[in-house]
Amino acid sequence: MPDIRPTVGSSALVLNATYEPLCVVSVRRATILVLTGKAVGVSDGDGILHSARHELPIPSVIRLSRYVKVPYRTHVGLSRRAIFARDGWRCAYCRGPAETIDHVFPRSRGGLHAWDNVVAACAKCNHSKSDRTPAELGWRLPTPPAAPKGLAWRVLGHRTPDPRWADWLDLPTAAAAEAA
Numbered sequence: 001m002p003d004i005r006p007t008v009g010s011s012a013l014v015l016n017a018t019y020e021p022l023c024v025v026s027v028r029r030a031t032i033l034v035l036t037g038k039a040v041g042v043s044d045g046d047g048i049l050h051s052a053r054h055e056l057p058i059p060s061v062i063r064l065s066r067y068v069k070v071p072y073r074t075h076v077g078l079s080r081r082a083i084f085a086r087d088g089w090r091c092a093y094c095r096g097p098a099e100t101i102d103h104v105f106p107r108s109r110g111g112l113h114a115w116d117n118v119v120a121a122c123a124k125c126n127h128s129k130s131d132r133t134p135a136e137l138g139w140r141l142p143t144p145p146a147a148p149k150g151l152a153w154r155v156l157g158h159r160t161p162d163p164r165w166a167d168w169l170d171l172p173t174a175a176a177a178e179a180a
């Protein structure tokens with residue numbers, strides 16, 4: 001294994017041999033894939049990596065030299081951060097900044113901790129809602145909650161994308177610029 005000194009905690013996007021985005025790995029892992037010939041650099045990040053024997057631009061996007069068959073992952077892990085990211089850090093009820101997770105159909109009444117029953121909520125709405133359903137309060141959800149879908153979610157999860165990856169992940173350029 002090449003001797004690569006640890007660098008800044010940035011990451012690189014990995015494309016399959018067919019240019020289909022696969023996953024995100026650490027820059028260190030991406031560099032090793034390039035140096036061992038398992039991948040080639042597609043676009044460079046900022047800076048140069050130095051090791052005892054090599055100098056290499058920090059990879060931002062790499063492409064695997066050989067096609068790998070990857071089981072299609074449809075499930076996005078349910079986590080607090082992922083719920084906030086899906087809902088844009090906004091309260092589902094009043095659109096204010098969200099700081100809590102609300103179970104739409106309350107857990108105390110058998111509601112599940114699942115993508116279609118959780119929303120980001122502000123503390124005030126969450127508190128006034130208590131163990132009632134939105135219908136009981138005359139509240140409306142703008143859209144029924146659902147598991148996030150799409151290429152970017154599959155590859156990134158709740159990670160903030162590097163703007164250099166936008167083209168590969170079909171991300172709107174403005175959002176990518178905002179994330180920078």
Ligand SMILES: [Zn+2]
Binds near residue numbers: 095126
């Ligand atoms: Zn609210």
